Amino acid sequence: MPDRTDSLETIQRELxxxxxxxxxxxxxxxxxxxxxxxxxxxxxxxxxxxxxxxLAAHYLLDKSTVSRQVAALEQLGLVxxxxxxxxxxxxxxxxxxxxxxxLEQVTxxxxxxxxxxxxxxxxxxLARFAAYLLRYNASA
Amino acid sequence: MPDRTDSLETIQRELxxxxxxxxxxxxxxxxxxxxxxxxxxxxxxxxxxxxxxxLAAHYLLDKSTVSRQVAALEQLGLVxxxxxxxxxxxxxxxxxxxxxxxLEQVTxxxxxxxxxxxxxxxxxxLARFAAYLLRYNASA
DNA sequence: CGGTCAAGTTGTACTATACAACTACATGCG
DNA sequence: CGCATGTAGTTGTATAGTACAACTTGACCG
Numbered sequence: 589m590p591d592r593t594d595s596l597e598t599i600q601r602e603l604x605x606x607x608x609x610x611x612x613x614x615x616x617x618x619x620x621x622x623x624x625x626x627x628x629x630x631x632x633x634x635x636x637x638x639x640x641x642x643l644a645a646h647y648l649l650d651k652s653t654v655s656r657q658v659a660a661l662e663q664l665g666l667v668x669x670x671x672x673x674x675x676x677x678x679x680x681x682x683x684x685x686x687x688x689x690x691l692e693q694v695t696x697x698x699x700x701x702x703x704x705x706x707x708x709x710x711x712x713x714l715a716r717f718a719a720y721l722l723r724y725n726a727s728a
Numbered sequence: 729m730p731d732r733t734d735s736l737e738t739i740q741r742e743l744x745x746x747x748x749x750x751x752x753x754x755x756x757x758x759x760x761x762x763x764x765x766x767x768x769x770x771x772x773x774x775x776x777x778x779x780x781x782x783l784a785a786h787y788l789l790d791k792s793t794v795s796r797q798v799a800a801l802e803q804l805g806l807v808x809x810x811x812x813x814x815x816x817x818x819x820x821x822x823x824x825x826x827x828x829x830x831l832e833q834v835t836x837x838x839x840x841x842x843x844x845x846x847x848x849x850x851x852x853x854l855a856r857f858a859a860y861l862l863r864y865n866a867s868a
Numbered sequence: 869c870g871g872t873c874a875a876g877t878t879g880t881a882c883t884a885t886a887c888a889a890c891t892a893c894a895t896g897c898g
Numbered sequence: 899c900g901c902a903t904g905t906a907g908t909t910g911t912a913t914a915g916t917a918c919a920a921c922t923t924g925a926c927c928g
Contacts, residue, residue, distance in 0.1 A: 589851070589852070589855050590855050590858065591851070592851050592854060594858075595851070595854035595855045595857070595858040596839065596842050596843060596846060596854065596858075597839070598858035598861065598862060599842065599846070599854065599857060599858050599861060600838060600839065600842045602858070602861035602862055602864075602865050603746065603750070603861065604750070604763070604766075604767060605767075605865050606743065606746070606747065606861070606864070606865060607746065607747050607750030607751065607754075607763065608763060608764065608767055608787060609787075609788065610743070610744070610747030610750075611747065611751075611884095611916095612788055612789075612916085614747075615883095615916095622883075622884080623744070623747065623748060624748065624883095624884070624885095626744075627744060627745075627748055630741075639906075639907095640906075640907065641905080641906060641907080647748060647749075648749065648752055649752075649884095649885080649886095650885070650886050650887075651906075651907065651908090652885085652886070652887080652888095652907085652908075652909080652910095653884070653885055653886070654907090655906095655907060655908055655909085656883095656884085656885090656908090656909095657884085658907095659908090660883095675893080675894070675905095675906085676892080676893055676894085677892065677893045677894070677905065677906045677907070678893095678905095678906065678907090679906080679907075698740060699736065699737070699740065702736050702739065702740045703736060705864075705867050706736060706739070706864075706867075709863075711729070711731070711732050711735070712729070713860065714732060714735035714736065714739065715729050715730055715735045716856065716860070717735070717739060717857075717860040717864070718730065718734075718735040718736075718738035718739045718742070720853065720856070720857040720860065721738065721739060721742035721743060721746070722738060722742055723849075724742075724746070724845075724846075724857070725742050725745050725746060727845050727846075751884095751885095752885085755885095755914095762914075762915080764914095764915075764916095779875080779876095780875075780876065781874080781875060781876080789915095789916080789917090790916070790917050790918075791875075791876065791877090792876085792877075792878080792879095792916085792917070792918080792919095793915070793916055793917070794876090795875095795876060795877055795878085796877090796878095796915085796916090797915085798876095799877090800914095815874095815875085815924080815925070816923080816924055816925085817874065817875045817876070817923065817924050817925070818874095818875065818876090818924095819875080819876075
């Protein structure tokens with residue numbers, strides 16, 4: 589078995605390799621929805637709507653970045669803003685019908701890509717890999 | 729145990745989460761060396777020098793992108809070009825002394841960050857996680 | 869030799885991003 | 899109440915990274 593240092597080195601190298609490719613791959617797969625846009629939409633879906641500030645905090649993005657991303661998503665008709673009646677400063681963001689459908693399509697095709705890529709993994713390895721990734725990300 | 733679909737979903741979600749954060753984290757950690765520059769330098773180190781075209785092919789980047797990255801690294805004195813005597817079109821890229829030292833520093837501090845983050849993982853989990861990442865990336 | 873191919877550079881454009889300055893609204897204290 | 903301070907979001911500006919297309923230079927083959 590490799591020792592601790594070897595494993596750390598490998599983890600670092602392979603995660604880096606993955607990160608480098610991810611955006612480009614995502615962009616090629618879905619020219620219509622960047623990795624960032626995609627994750628913002630999934631967050632809106634999971635949270636059933638949230639504020640721009642929440643997105644910025646959750647994804648460690650500047651609020652100006654989120655503001656522009658949201659503006660673009662709104663232009664595309666994927667997202668809509670509803671002013672919070674409790675606080676006029678706040679815009680609660682929601683997926684539109686079109687946004688929901690688009691997200692479903694992209695999610696489906698991403699899922700297919702992952703399925704193919706992991707087709708020859710057995711169920712136990714998949715479960716363990718998933719658990720490790722969760723644990724890793726949770727430690728951030 | 730989660731079923732196959734659950735695991736695939738988790739893997740997809742967690743890898744995406746990681747990818748989204750990686751660049752920003754790397755940038756904060758090492759303002760002097762972006763994730764891309766860092767990986768280009770490590771490739772030069774591993775390969776003991778290579779051509780710009782090789783970098784482009786390996787990292788799925790356009791040759792113009794690599795050309796500019798390399799120009800920047802040369803400006804910083806991290807990389808030098810040596811025209812291949814066999815073929816005047818080719819520039820073989822090498823780390824400079826300064827490049828080697830800078831890369832070592834960044835690598836060391838990245839290693840420390842990973843060590844801290846994975847400090848409470850036991851050796852077996854690390855080895856397995858490393859193996860899964862290797863296997864995953866190899867399937868690309 | 870001349871045509872075709874390969875390596876690399878440069879022009880141009882676009883996206884994602886940050887930071888700073890600003891507007892609009894909210895809230896709480898004197 | 900009314901101003902001070904704080905929060906949500908937008909806009910101006912700048913930068914990095916990237917792609918694609920057009921170009922230059924050199925290699926190689928028939």
